[in-house]
Amino acid sequence: MSRFALHPRLVEDCHCLDRFELSLVLLHRNALLPWFILVPAVEPRLTELHELDGACRRILDDELDVLARFLKSQMGATRVNIAAIGNIVPQLHLHVVGRRVDDPCWPGVVWGRLPPGPAWPSQRLAEIRNALRAGGGTCGKRN
Amino acid sequence: MSRFALHPRLVEDCHCLDRFELSLVLLHRNALLPWFILVPAVEPRLTELHELDGACRRILDDELDVLARFLKSQMGATRVNIAAIGNIVPQLHLHVVGRRVDDPCWPGVVWGRLPPGPAWPSQRLAEIRNALRAGGGTCGKRN
Numbered sequence: 001m002s003r004f005a006l007h008p009r010l011v012e013d014c015h016c017l018d019r020f021e022l023s024l025v026l027l028h029r030n031a032l033l034p035w036f037i038l039v040p041a042v043e044p045r046l047t048e049l050h051e052l053d054g055a056c057r058r059i060l061d062d063e064l065d066v067l068a069r070f071l072k073s074q075m076g077a078t079r080v081n082i083a084a085i086g087n088i089v090p091q092l093h094l095h096v097v098g099r100r101v102d103d104p105c106w107p108g109v110v111w112g113r114l115p116p117g118p119a120w121p122s123q124r125l126a127e128i129r130n131a132l133r134a135g136g137g138t139c140g141k142r143n
Numbered sequence: 144m145s146r147f148a149l150h151p152r153l154v155e156d157c158h159c160l161d162r163f164e165l166s167l168v169l170l171h172r173n174a175l176l177p178w179f180i181l182v183p184a185v186e187p188r189l190t191e192l193h194e195l196d197g198a199c200r201r202i203l204d205d206e207l208d209v210l211a212r213f214l215k216s217q218m219g220a221t222r223v224n225i226a227a228i229g230n231i232v233p234q235l236h237l238h239v240v241g242r243r244v245d246d247p248c249w250p251g252v253v254w255g256r257l258p259p260g261p262a263w264p265s266q267r268l269a270e271i272r273n274a275l276r277a278g279g280g281t282c283g284k285r286n
Binding site (some may be wrong): 058 | 225226
């Protein structure tokens with residue numbers, strides 16, 4: 001397998017919070033809303049969801065669900081937007097965005113539309129990281 | 144189970160092409176680019192991906208893959224954008240959009256940004272429907 005490395009644009013835009021079984025867990029630096037990005041640590045030639053094998057896809061589904069539940073239970077989201085886009089950053093990555101009717105993009109999408117915003121306070125970042133590590137690995141398993 | 148019915152906005156915006164094992168297969172009426180929408184025929188209370196049970200999720204993954212491969216093999220797409228958004232239409236639905244560097248939204252997303260465009264010619268609609276029925280049910284199974 002070619003060496004996995006995070007795309008420079010993702011490094012620039014995001015905090016790296018954790019590593020789940022398959023994916024790195026990133027958080028967009030713009031704190032206007034909670035915007036996670038999962039980056040499966042797979043071969044760079046795999047750039048689309050349908051190119052993952054079944055085992056990886058099921059793990060990724062579980063990891064998406066962990067973040068979706070986390071956004072709703074601990075970050076005030078009332079809706080979760082999930083997307084695989086990759087028009088600018090071809091490396092396979094999944095957006096998991098917590099949305100509310102009072103967020104600055106509602107009801108539009110966030111991609112290309114989120115205005116500049118504040119950074120996450122370091123204390124809040126640590127809380128999110130700790131909460132994900134405490135519950136993230138176990139709360140999202142589906143039947 | 145409550146009666147499944149397609150949201151009026153989806154009826155207005157889309158052609159209904161087919162029914163896969165789990166989902167209705169819609170095609171956005173704007174023919175500027177190929178934009179499929181999968182609507183799982185599940186209880187209306189299920190509005191987010193993480194609320195589906197594991198069996199449904201795996202079928203949905205297969206159905207997403209069928210459309211992604213179809214977009215690349217038969218509709219000229221070089222990239223596939225997949226999303227569950229639902230900020231305006233809460234009914235669970237998945238966008239599967241074929242993208243190219245020469246499409247009118249590239250590299251931005253299509254949601255809320257696709258300019259008005261022509262309708263699909265009826266002959267082309269019939270070709271797409273027939274091609275999906277001929278290959279859609281069998282070409283997308285993952286290992």
